[in-house]
Amino acid sequence: MNSTNNPAGALAGVRILDMATVLAAPMGATLCADHGADVVKLELPDGSDALRGLQPIKDGVPLWWKVGNRGKKGITLDVRQPRGREILLAMLGRFDVLVENFRTGTMDRWGLDIETLHRANPRLVVVRLTGFGQSGPYKARPGYARVFEAMSGFTNLTGEAGGPPLHSNFPIGDAVAGVFCAFAIASEMARLRGNPEALGREVDLAATEALIRILDPLPIEHEQLGLVRGHEGNRASYTAPSNMYISRDDVYFSLVASSNPIFKRLCEAIGQPELAANPRFQSNTARVQNLIALDGALCAWFRSHEFEDISARLEEGEIPFSKIFTVEDVENDPHFQARKVIVRLEDPECGSVAAPCIVPRIVGQEFPLPRSGPGVGEHNAEFYAQLGIEGEELERLRIDKII
DSSP states (O other): OOOSSOTTSTTTTOEEEEOOOSSHHHHHHHHHHHTTOEEEEEEOTTOOOGGGGSSOEETTEEHHHHHHTTTEEEEEOOTTSHHHHHHHHHHGGGOSEEEEOOOTTHHHHTTOOHHHHHHHOTTOEEEEEESSOSSSTTTTOOOOHHHHHHHHTSGGGSSOTTSOOOOOSSOHHHHHHHHHHHHHHHHHHHHHHTOTTOOOOEEEEEHHHHHHHHOTHHHHHHHHHOOOOOOBTBSOSSSSSEEEEEOTTOOEEEEEOOSHHHHHHHHHHTTOTHHHHSGGGSSHHHHHHTHHHHHHHHHHHHHTSOHHHHHHHHHHTTOOEEEOOOHHHHHHOHHHHHTTOEEEEEETTTEEEEEEOOSSOOTTOOOOOOOOOOOTTTTHHHHHHTTTOOHHHHHHHHHTTOO
């Protein structure tokens, strides 16, 4: 199949079969598609992937699916049926990577254990993204992003002090695992490209471990200092000042002035240079130890001034800050507009749809925008013809609900 992405992308020529569902593992494959990989999305014939049922949905059209699976060709195949399994094994020689996220042991029960997959293609990289990994007491547990976030310690960092921990209104756990999935694929492709004799391997990616991995200082501060970091509202407990503040005209904004030079500039910007000279606030360590008193002074000043005045002072003082943006603010911001952060993907149903740009940017190279996610089995005829399956045979597979 022809790639839908720039053939000059770093992952051009990498062929990925994405048979995962919902969000985390498919996101990993999508990130690879953004950078040139040729990705085929495999679904069950009934189109029952849960991502097609998640909001937002407009007039029965699953909008998240369109952006979450962008840049992929779409086929259907029921690999649980003997003929479907046979077809899958026959097609694996066309791919470098297979991505799946079924509960540990599920593929084995379908007769698609790792040994069988590698007999079909010895150089195949099989990325298994599960909640808890391929081993351990929890390996067969079901999992969703909020479960990963809760078990990793991530959720315990969010919420008001003295109140309950809080989840974000977005599956951060899935997104983080998706980025690690793309990283795993890129790493394995680099290994295989460097050695034509190298064999494929199994990648055991646990979403909970991906979240734990990004929480670098938590284990060491617990071991060495006996601390268990918890939720402190919008205030950071490791650096100060770093908090969310509100202006007199009720505009919320986030501000970080944790280095000594920036803190000094902040104090000058708000007309209180004496704060920077106060021994309680002369270093980050001292400011953290006295952050309630420091934040009290800052909150009082910000609450007595209009945001327009605050913004002008902070910009002049080169203080890192931002109003709390909505998606509408993102779309209307001149910087994001100049960098074309929100792009439009061609879509057969909607004409085009808004989506985030390709990240990261490669200087000197302009990637063409991918098309939106495919319809259920949209590319069956094209794909299966390359396997010699077409005409009456293809129709029989459809009637038998194998594709």
